Amino acid sequence: MDSPLIPFTAHNIELPDGTVTRPGASLTAKEPVxxxxxxxxxxxxxxxxxxxxxxxxxxxxxxxxxxxxxxxGFDATGLEAREVNFSRCQLVASQLRLPNLHxxxxxxxxxxxxxxxDVVFCSGLLYHLDRPATFLKLLGERxxxxxxxxxxxxxxxxxxxxxxxSELVEHDxxxxxxxxxxxxxxxxDEVEASNWSSYGNSRSxxxxxxxxxxxxxxAGFSTVYEQxxxxxxxxxxxxxxxxxxxxxxxxx
Ligand SMILES: C[S@@+](CC[C@H](N)C(=O)[O-])C[C@H]1O[C@@H](n2cnc3c(N)ncnc32)[C@H](O)[C@@H]1O
Numbered sequence: 001m002d003s004p005l006i007p008f009t010a011h012n013i014e015l016p017d018g019t020v021t022r023p024g025a026s027l028t029a030k031e032p033v034x035x036x037x038x039x040x041x042x043x044x045x046x047x048x049x050x051x052x053x054x055x056x057x058x059x060x061x062x063x064x065x066x067x068x069x070x071x072x073g074f075d076a077t078g079l080e081a082r083e084v085n086f087s088r089c090q091l092v093a094s095q096l097r098l099p100n101l102h103x104x105x106x107x108x109x110x111x112x113x114x115x116x117x118d119v120v121f122c123s124g125l126l127y128h129l130d131r132p133a134t135f136l137k138l139l140g141e142r143x144x145x146x147x148x149x150x151x152x153x154x155x156x157x158x159x160x161x162x163x164x165x166s167e168l169v170e171h172d173x174x175x176x177x178x179x180x181x182x183x184x185x186x187x188x189d190e191v192e193a194s195n196w197s198s199y200g201n202s203r204s205x206x207x208x209x210x211x212x213x214x215x216x217x218x219a220g221f222s223t224v225y226e227q228x229x230x231x232x233x234x235x236x237x238x239x240x241x242x243x244x245x246x247x248x249x250x251x252x
Contacts, residue, residue: 006088011063033247056078059128063078145252173215
């Protein structure tokens with residue numbers, strides 16, 4: 001088969017006929033972050049008997065991580081609000097035909113309407129929400145065992161920031177900084193076409209790092225680890241510091 005007609009923007013997924021969704025890009029399966037997440041899943045859920053272990057991938061974009069969870073043997077569901085992204089997920093699902101790979105078009109704020117999941121994977125999403133601490137509480141209620149969270153955070157006063165963030169303010173019970181994504185009343189077509197952005201809120205609240213960790217704990221996760229080995233090299237790669245972004249593992 002030729003490459004899919006709809007151009008993919010981020011996830012490069014290998015299809016059964018050997019073609020990929022983003023020719024020339026590195027495979028999502030081989031990315032250091034994917035490998036780091038799969039190592040954590042291996043620790044908590046040894047391969048034998050994982051068929052009934054459920055994973056929800058929140059804001060799954062084009063489904064690249066959801067696919068890898070399914071390929072690793074989990075019962076994997078990707079949740080994505082944007083039609084343009086969801087259609088790519090559907091295309092991937094129709095090619096792969098894996099019985100344990102599911103995609104649903106919905107807003108992640110509706111998670112209470114779904115069954116509990118053993119693992120909640122929340123990558124690149126929390127910092128697109130306007131009430132992240134409230135959302136973390138929802139994740140605490142819907143997760144049976146693990147939350148794997150890859151997210152930006154904001155930093156305290158006096159620390160140079162690489163993003164156009166507001167002053168440090170209190171909101172939703174925590175300190176953080178606002179990030180504007182759209183005008184107050186954005187054009188719906190613009191929102192729909194902005195593949196990687198927020199959905200349903202025009203500005204997002206980036207929790208300050210220590211508040212982020214406390215909000216995870218307050219959500220009912222007794223144990224929180226940072227997993228810095230999601231970058232290729234911790235000496236030469238400054239992604240965590242420059243992006244104010246890391247990978248956290250929270251255990252109930
Ligand atoms: C920066 S991308 C991250 C995609 C993917 N999780 C990853 O890590 O590569 C944010 C994704 O979340 C989706 N999204 C944003 N707000 C959402 C919401 N309220 N409900 C569902 N999906 C949402 C966007 O459409 C986009 O696919």
